[in-house]
Amino acid sequence: MIKNDKWITEMAQQGMISPFEPSLIRKVQKETSVDAQPVISYGLSSYGYDIRLSPAEFRIFRHIPGTVVDPKNFNPHNLESTPLHTDVNGSYFILPAHSYGLGVALERLEVPDNITVVCIGKSTYARCFRGDTRVALVDGTSPTLEEMAERSENGEKFWGYSIGQHGRIIVTLLENPRYIGRDSLLEVTLDNNESIFCTPDHLFMTRDGRMVEAHTLKPQDSLMPLYRQVARGYEMVYQPLNGHLYPTHRLSDEWNLYYGIYENTPNTHRHHVDFNRLNNNPWNIVRMDASAHIRLHNQENYGDEFDPDEHGESIREAFTRLKQNADWNAMFSQQQKEKAFNFWHDAKYEEIRQRVIEGRRNCSDDTRQAHRDAMIEYYKNPTARALTGELSKQAWAKDDGTRRYQQSQLMKQLADASKTRHEITADVVRSALDQTGSIRGAARLLNCDRSVFRRFPDVIQSFRGLSQTHSVKNHKVTSVKEVPGIHDVYCLTVPEAGNFALEAGVFVHNCGIIANLTPAEAAWRGHLTLEFSNSSSADCRIYANEGVVQLLFLEGEPCAISYEARQGKYQDQLEIVTLARV
Numbered sequence: 001m002i003k004n005d006k007w008i009t010e011m012a013q014q015g016m017i018s019p020f021e022p023s024l025i026r027k028v029q030k031e032t033s034v035d036a037q038p039v040i041s042y043g044l045s046s047y048g049y050d051i052r053l054s055p056a057e058f059r060i061f062r063h064i065p066g067t068v069v070d071p072k073n074f075n076p077h078n079l080e081s082t083p084l085h086t087d088v089n090g091s092y093f094i095l096p097a098h099s100y101g102l103g104v105a106l107e108r109l110e111v112p113d114n115i116t117v118v119c120i121g122k123s124t125y126a127r128c129f130r131g132d133t134r135v136a137l138v139d140g141t142s143p144t145l146e147e148m149a150e151r152s153e154n155g156e157k158f159w160g161y162s163i164g165q166h167g168r169i170i171v172t173l174l175e176n177p178r179y180i181g182r183d184s185l186l187e188v189t190l191d192n193n194e195s196i197f198c199t200p201d202h203l204f205m206t207r208d209g210r211m212v213e214a215h216t217l218k219p220q221d222s223l224m225p226l227y228r229q230v231a232r233g234y235e236m237v238y239q240p241l242n243g244h245l246y247p248t249h250r251l252s253d254e255w256n257l258y259y260g261i262y263e264n265t266p267n268t269h270r271h272h273v274d275f276n277r278l279n280n281n282p283w284n285i286v287r288m289d290a291s292a293h294i295r296l297h298n299q300e301n302y303g304d305e306f307d308p309d310e311h312g313e314s315i316r317e318a319f320t321r322l323k324q325n326a327d328w329n330a331m332f333s334q335q336q337k338e339k340a341f342n343f344w345h346d347a348k349y350e351e352i353r354q355r356v357i358e359g360r361r362n363c364s365d366d367t368r369q370a371h372r373d374a375m376i377e378y379y380k381n382p383t384a385r386a387l388t389g390e391l392s393k394q395a396w397a398k399d400d401g402t403r404r405y406q407q408s409q410l411m412k413q414l415a416d417a418s419k420t421r422h423e424i425t426a427d428v429v430r431s432a433l434d435q436t437g438s439i440r441g442a443a444r445l446l447n448c449d450r451s452v453f454r455r456f457p458d459v460i461q462s463f464r465g466l467s468q469t470h471s472v473k474n475h476k477v478t479s480v481k482e483v484p485g486i487h488d489v490y491c492l493t494v495p496e497a498g499n500f501a502l503e504a505g506v507f508v509h510n511c512g513i514i515a516n517l518t519p520a521e522a523a524w525r526g527h528l529t530l531e532f533s534n535s536s537s538a539d540c541r542i543y544a545n546e547g548v549v550q551l552l553f554l555e556g557e558p559c560a561i562s563y564e565a566r567q568g569k570y571q572d573q574l575e576i577v578t579l580a581r582v
Contacts, residue, residue: 128489526573
């Protein structure tokens with residue numbers, strides 16, 4: 001059972017916590033100011049007690065070149081004292097980026113023999129979100145922070161979006177999603193009707209790249225947006241630095257190259273291992289030989305359902321658009337002339353040329369004979385002969401130049417209408433095209449005939465022209481308000497960039513400071529040594545004389561042997577940093 005504030009107060013009066021603050025202190029009177037100044041809260045809460053960091057000592061880990069950190073024989077020279085700084089905001093120590101340090105609790109504890117004390121970090125240093133906050137991942141999913149924390153315990157890893165140091169969206173590894181504690185929250189509502197529930201001091205990235213605390217946001221403030229859309233089956237992200245769309249799988253490829261997963265080999269293509277173009281986890285992206293990659297997808301794309309007429313029409317439309325550009329047309333013509341000349345004159349193509357010439361010699365006779373055989377088999381069928389007669393009558397009924405049109409219309413009417421699916425709308429077709437990247441794939445997804453898409457020429461033209469634009473919403477703040485009560489909060493860490501994207505479409509700062517403490521066992525006495533890790537890419541302040549860790553008191557049956565009874569080696573720790581002893 002977790003003990004409440006009444007029990008904690010009674011036990012503190014008997015010496016369990018000293019000094020003891022019977023209420024949660026959020027403001028104190030400082031000598032440098034007439035008015036009370038806000039502090040990181042400390043003191044008694046509903047089901048716990050927030051202890052303070054002592055100003056007496058803080059030590060930072062420093063690597064000694066040529067040495068290995070041995071937990072059984074730790075070199076104290078790896079930890080050096082850091083000075084206490086003071087300004088108008090209070091006294092503080094500096095914990096460098098990607099480092100850890102040791103401090104000591106200001107309060108002294110005397111734990112009863114039927115109590116275990118567990119310690120969790122304060123959300124003020126973590127900067128957290130409510131557990132149902134969804135995070136945008138590059139695999140196309142958006143799990144909640146609570147779900148990510150549970151899955152992370154099973155070894156699963158997550159990749160998301162971040163703004164890099166030069167203002168460009170990059171793919172990053174989202175580390176250590178975790179439960180932080182309980183805290184009060186704000187609701188930040190955006191103009192896309194998304195609401196974000198976070199601690200008041202959580203940092204949001206504005207459109208100009210600044211980080212501002214949630215409680216300072218005002219209506220019409222523009223936040224850094226994450227715009228995503230699907231083009232021909234691939235996810236594209238809007239790069240705010242230059243206003244261009246960029247494929248997400250190329251960002252994941254950049255992550256793999258940066259971390260040496262594979263090399264940037266010429267004449268290679270990026271390939272989705274599971275053939276899912278929306279799963280852009282870096283482990284799903286590999287480099288393949290360009291020719292092998294094309295052959296692999298040709299086997300999938302040009303199967304039994306491949307429509308050569310549709311494919312040819314798409315290619316012709318693309319070339320028609322390109323040829324409107326005189327420079328491109330001249331360049332393309334020159335390239336084709338050079339390729340044709342090289343093919344018929346270059347010695348390295350001799351073997352291929354001979355195969356082509358021989359094939360042409362044999363093809364004509366074989367093709368004519370095959371055509372004759374097919375026609376004979378066709379007209380052996382009475383139904384086929386009747387259909388041909390009817391088509392001829394309809395096609396030649398009028399000699400006004402419409403015969404081919406009438407014939408095509410009749411063929412459409414005679415087609416199998418069972419799969420035309422007239423209930424399919426333009427929006428459904430567009431969604432299917434975006435998901436699959438092709439008309440054939442969309443027809444397969446919707447289980448309909450490709451003739452369905454003839455009803456939506458504007459949709460097809462828009463799809464082929466890639467004219468879809470991102471959301472008109474600019475991710476502006478519409479309101480910021482307090483949320484009643486105290487809530488469970490979660491967060492995660494992004495060492496590569498220090499920020500990550502929420503599914504709501506904005507970028508926020510990650511958790512930087514992680515507190516790691518061993519539980520205080522039954523009958524333990526002394527000042528806790530506190531360990532802090534800074535997993536962010538920026539130096540952080542840790543304020544002395546203000547709250548840093550929350551204690552939770554768990555009551556159980558009296559143990560057979562308490563910490564005091566077995567004469568534990570950390571009993572009666574003083575208000576100084578105590579190093580681990582093996």
